[in-house]
Amino acid sequence: MKTAKILVLSDEPVKALWDFYSPERLEGIDLIISCGDLPPDYLSFLATMFNGDVLYVQGNHDGKYLRKPPEGCINIDQKIYKWRGLRIMGLGGSIRYKEGPFMYSQNEMFRRYVSMWFQLFRSHGIDVLVTHAPAKGINDGPDRPHEGFETFIEILDKYHPKFFIHGHVHMNYGHYPRMTEYNGTKVINAYQRYVIEIELPE
Template sequence: MKILFLADEESKMYWEYFKKEDFKGIDIIVSCGDLNPSYLSFLTTMVGVPLLYVHGNHDDKYNVKPPEGCICIEDEIYEYEGVRFLGLGGSNRYKPGENQYTQKEMTKRVKKLWWKLKRKNGFDVLVTHSPAKGLHDGEDTCHTGFDVFNRLIEQYKPRYFVHGHVHMSYGRQFVRLDKVGETTVINAYEKYIVEI
């Protein structure tokens, strides 16, 4: 299975200069948040594959205009062709607003998933907007990662943990790819393709 992950910035190559052949072999598209809903609707329509998404901290507009034809996987384990995607969007709370959570609130969200996790026997891909604490995150409140994501990785050992939120333009310390035990960690900023 070939998965196209997206996050944070719309790719001009995929939107303004769209060519169907650029998506050859892509089986599913997954958004890690903070993308224009029209961009996501455009891609799922033009490419003709399912598009899964979680919310970024700037995605309150999805309440008014959700991405059409796309599947929200917030607090869900969505299975596609045998691959289980667990979705947990949002960022660390840094001001009043939607799609922001304290460490405690995100931990509570994960605890509520215990039955789904048990029934599905875990998950293969953790899809989030924010990184895990101490792993690709920043020092400011907004970009601090979540502790509970580390615990999910440790307990369930997914094949991939894919997030957005930390932009390549933030500086030379940007880390795109990492490994934690058996889990490959990917910052999906703009676009990143994975083959499972």
């Protein structure tokens, strides 16, 4: 069984991948996925240095992407992107706690998911769910800005992806784990950076 190494990123740039970059930092990495709230120049730099795809969804602080999206990167928000047989579904944004782009109510996120019905039907499910915000009740925060989405639980319960990758809840807040599990899906907090290994379809 072939496997791939995926570098997942979120919320804070890593100096080792930007200010102090050297080629060996990305050695062995097959795909890069950003879960949001990262400077567009950071992702553009990685896309230039990395010999592979850089995928992203927007975070709640990524209004600047409307004026200057990351160059050389692929926006997978509300899309199912197929990569080496993997079906990767993206849903960016956070719960709406103030006015601004890429923030949604619970109902709005549900409607964004429902609008993907034909993509989901055609792909026969998903292998990886990529979001910015966490799911409701899975390592989300007690405060309104860090509340998770109920819709993501529905997606996990219906499609059972291998991985659910999100950001938004910074691990330096002190009480958010890097990895947990929900009904067989590995849930990864992509804060700063983390590498996952996933089996590729035959």
